[in-house]
Amino acid sequence: MAPLALPDMAALFPSDKPVFEKDSCDVVFVLGGPGAGYGKGTQCALLVQDYGFVHLSAGDLLRAEQDRAGSQYGDLIRQYIKDGLIVPQEVTIKLLENAMSEAYANPPNNDAWKSGKGRFLIDGFPRKMDQALMFDKVIVQNSLVLFFDTSDEVMVERVMGRAKTSGRADDNVESLKKRFVTFRETSMPVVEYYKEKGLAVVVDASPSTDVVYAEVKKVLAEKLHI
Ligand code: C5P
Numbered sequence: 001m002a003p004l005a006l007p008d009m010a011a012l013f014p015s016d017k018p019v020f021e022k023d024s025c026d027v028v029f030v031l032g033g034p035g036a037g038y039g040k041g042t043q044c045a046l047l048v049q050d051y052g053f054v055h056l057s058a059g060d061l062l063r064a065e066q067d068r069a070g071s072q073y074g075d076l077i078r079q080y081i082k083d084g085l086i087v088p089q090e091v092t093i094k095l096l097e098n099a100m101s102e103a104y105a106n107p108p109n110n111d112a113w114k115s116g117k118g119r120f121l122i123d124g125f126p127r128k129m130d131q132a133l134m135f136d137k138v139i140v141q142n143s144l145v146l147f148f149d150t151s152d153e154v155m156v157e158r159v160m161g162r163a164k165t166s167g168r169a170d171d172n173v174e175s176l177k178k179r180f181v182t183f184r185e186t187s188m189p190v191v192e193y194y195k196e197k198g199l200a201v202v203v204d205a206s207p208s209t210d211v212v213y214a215e216v217k218k219v220l221a222e223k224l225h226i
């Protein structure tokens with residue numbers, strides 16, 4: 001891949017303080033292996049509906065930027081996604097910051113946001129240690145990590161089922177193999193890091209939606225008191 005100059009983090013985030021204040025929002029990272037998205041997406045939708053979270057998917061933001069006319073990072077994003085690799089953090093973190101600012105500028109009309117405190121579910125992020133550390137430093141400290149755990153068999157089955165309709169360039173066996181390697185080698189250390197900090201909760205995503213959601217609600221009550 002031809003190297004492409006990315007702006008460095010210091011230029012993108014000139015302040016030495018995080019963009020948002022910890023007291024002004026609860027950020028919940030939502031993670032899972034490739035294809036865990038099926039159950040994860042349903043859980044996120046329920047949380048948006050019941051708790052007023054704003055749901056931001058890092059993968060969706062990257063795909064939108066990839067397709068945006070005039071984006072200087074379109075080709076770079078396309079290549080990384082196809083290869084199942086993690087896109088350089090500068091791009092993803094900036095896209096998240098923009099989306100968060102947008103939510104503060106046009107907050108959803110619900111009690112949680114009316115109280116002045118933002119609620120974000122950030123889905124599929126952070127997938128690499130540098131993203132985790134940098135987000136904490138330049139955007140805001142997160143409050144919780146929900147890790148949806150499923151077996152490899154279930155993940156493969158879900159992705160290959162989704163492949164028929166998703167139109168995603170990485171829903172094929174070859175890309176999926178690479179995504180599994182990235183997940184194990186690059187993303188799992190992030191989950192371990194948050195577990196050690198007492199910030200990550202593992203939720204078994206195999207049971208039915210209702211059972212999983214009951215568990216998720218319990219976790220939010222315990223950890224975020226909401
Ligand atoms: O989460 P999702 O499966 O939609 O992500 C698709 C792809 O987007 C990943 O395989 C990866 O190439 C890229 N991605 C990334 N960094 C993230 C999230 C997604 O590079 N935090």
Ligand code: MG
Binds near residue numbers: 037057059124
């Ligand atoms: Mg997804």
